[in-house]
Amino acid sequence: MFLTQLTFGSAASASLDRDALKDAAESYLASLLKNGQIYGEYLFAWCDGNLVAYTHLPRPDAVAERHHSAWVKKEFDAVVRNFGGPPKWKIIDDDVPKRFPNWKQSASLYLFTHMFDDTSPVCCGESGKPVPLYLLPLGQELREHIYFWGCAYKSHDHIWLNSASLEIPAYKQLADPMSDLSSNGRELCAQVERATGRPTYYFLMRYWGRNIDEAIRCCPDCGGKWQTSKVETDGRPFHQFHFRCRRCRLVSHCANSYEDERHARIGEFKKAK
Numbered sequence: 001m002f003l004t005q006l007t008f009g010s011a012a013s014a015s016l017d018r019d020a021l022k023d024a025a026e027s028y029l030a031s032l033l034k035n036g037q038i039y040g041e042y043l044f045a046w047c048d049g050n051l052v053a054y055t056h057l058p059r060p061d062a063v064a065e066r067h068h069s070a071w072v073k074k075e076f077d078a079v080v081r082n083f084g085g086p087p088k089w090k091i092i093d094d095d096v097p098k099r100f101p102n103w104k105q106s107a108s109l110y111l112f113t114h115m116f117d118d119t120s121p122v123c124c125g126e127s128g129k130p131v132p133l134y135l136l137p138l139g140q141e142l143r144e145h146i147y148f149w150g151c152a153y154k155s156h157d158h159i160w161l162n163s164a165s166l167e168i169p170a171y172k173q174l175a176d177p178m179s180d181l182s183s184n185g186r187e188l189c190a191q192v193e194r195a196t197g198r199p200t201y202y203f204l205m206r207y208w209g210r211n212i213d214e215a216i217r218c219c220p221d222c223g224g225k226w227q228t229s230k231v232e233t234d235g236r237p238f239h240q241f242h243f244r245c246r247r248c249r250l251v252s253h254c255a256n257s258y259e260d261e262r263h264a265r266i267g268e269f270k271k272a273k
């Protein structure tokens with residue numbers, strides 16, 4: 001992603017104050033963010049009477065009008081009215097590739113994010129690279145739901161990493177395939193799969209594991225075999241998952257920690273009683 005400066009300019013009419021101008025600019029950037037056309041935070045400054053913002057773009061042409069949803073278009077029109085014209089975008093990073101991968105070459109996709117991730121939570125199964133949401137043939141509501149799911153996932157990841165009193169409840173949301181967070185994410189995967197025609201997997205976190213047979217643990221949803229290789233190789237790229245259940249559309253890895261087996265049962269298969 002590329003750091004970008006956008007200059008909104010000054011008021012189109014003397015009746016507009018700075019707060020109103022900034023509100024219009026902020027609503028526009030928020031709509032771009034939820035549509036996947038910009039990534040992460042945005043910052044504002046007034047420079048010589050002009051409103052300027054800084055944010056990140058997934059690709060140089062990400063904010064082209066042809067990528068706008070109806071909701072983005074409405075906010076874009078408000079910016080044009082308030083500032084007398086569209087904002088001017090200038091990429092500040094000087095190392096921008098000429099070509100970008102086409103998601104249509106992906107045979108599969110998966111959903112994953114984490115606390116420090118500002119990119120799209122939908123990733124290419126072959127490369128692990130994020131696919132900007134605005135490029136996928138999804139409705140604007142589904143893009144927004146995926147964006148908000150990503151925010152919820154990052155909040156849980158943050159709470160879990162802080163290791164305070166909600167550490168284990170947050171971890172259960174991340175690691176249990178039936179938790180509210182996972183159920184919501186898996187439903188979004190199903191909708192992405194219907195829209196793109198690509199099998200779309202949900203990544204299940206696994207931190208605490210068992211000293212015996214971790215590498216052959218069964219699928220936590222159906223109880224079936226789901227390991228992708230018998231030999232565990234450390235240092236493999238994240239998107240080369242140790243486990244994949246095609247039936248349940250789940251992927252996961254072997255655990256990171258084997259020091260506390262009490263928590264290893266979280267996210268494991270439970271036989272029906």
Ligand SMILES: [Zn+2]
Nearest residue numbers: 219222245248
């Ligand atoms: Zn399964």
